Amino acid sequence: MGEPMRLGLIGFGNIAVTLLGQLAGMHDAPLERLTVLCLPDSADEASARLAAEFAGASRETAVVTDVQALLADRPDMVVECAGHAAVVAHVPPVLRAGTDVVIVSIGALADAPLEQELRNAAAEGKARLILPAGAVGGIDLLAAIGQAGGLEVRYRGLKPPLAWSGTPAEALINLGALREPKTFFTGTAREAAQAYPKNANVAATLALAGAGFEATHVELIADPAAPGNVHEYSVVSPLAKYTMRIENLPSAANAKTSVSTVYSVLREIRNRIGPVSI
């Protein structure tokens, strides 16, 4: 059994709430304290759910609404699952304080000055910024072979039309009337991640692991027949060629987010506290 851990969470939406259920059932790699940083309007709900679903004899919980209060709770690691704006607001001070941070809103790093600020903050605090695979897979191989250079990475993100609601796709196509797949975006991973902050974090993850934000080619597609949130990419390099296609189950509470994202975060937590990392 691993050492008990103090975990901080930033955000209390779909990913955080689903993760809470997973953490509550986790007994082989225990958490002794869970501190949630949420917006003031969700603090009461977060407190009630933590008390009902997580707190126990050997588990303490706290809900806070500012980052200094989160740090005062001395988390061993913080997980961001709140969106790009929360990365901007909260992650640099947590890293500077010397606390490792897992971020799911990886597309925030498409803003080059922010990426630099996060790298500097991690170096200053001697902390690690951990970028999980999220809703995509094969990041281990991409990051490994990418070091040899010569990579070509092409990514296609297909989701059902509903998952693109509230995004710039709405102004480009009639999502409700779509009867066949429609590619509404072609461009770089940087453009995709910035224009679609809730849908193209995967493009940023591939870019950071592989060929970079400018050289990673992205297509985004609304497809009424999509069997879920689909991430497809191909890699050509001097060391290996591979293609990947993942059909993800969308979250019940947020069609934009695949459930596997939550399990990817859980994997980072288990790897941190469990006796084996895989």
Ligand SMILES: NC(=O)C1=CN([C@@H]2O[C@H](COP(=O)(O)OP(=O)(O)OC[C@H]3O[C@@H](n4cnc5c(N)ncnc54)[C@H](O)[C@@H]3O)[C@@H](O)[C@H]2O)C=CC1
């Ligand atoms: N890396 C990946 O593969 C993926 C990354 N994501 C990222 O994860 C994010 C969260 O996803 P969901 O939980 O499904 O979204 P959600 O919208 O259900 O939850 C986000 C929560 O964060 C809260 N929040 C927003 N700003 C905040 C702040 N400054 N401080 C504290 N809380 C704040 C909101 O009130 C909301 O409850 C997405 O916005 C996206 O950026 C999502 C899917 C895949």
Ligand SMILES: O=C([O-])CC(=O)C(=O)O
């Ligand atoms: O959850 C997914 O399938 C991917 C996603 O939203 C993102 O890349 O931002």
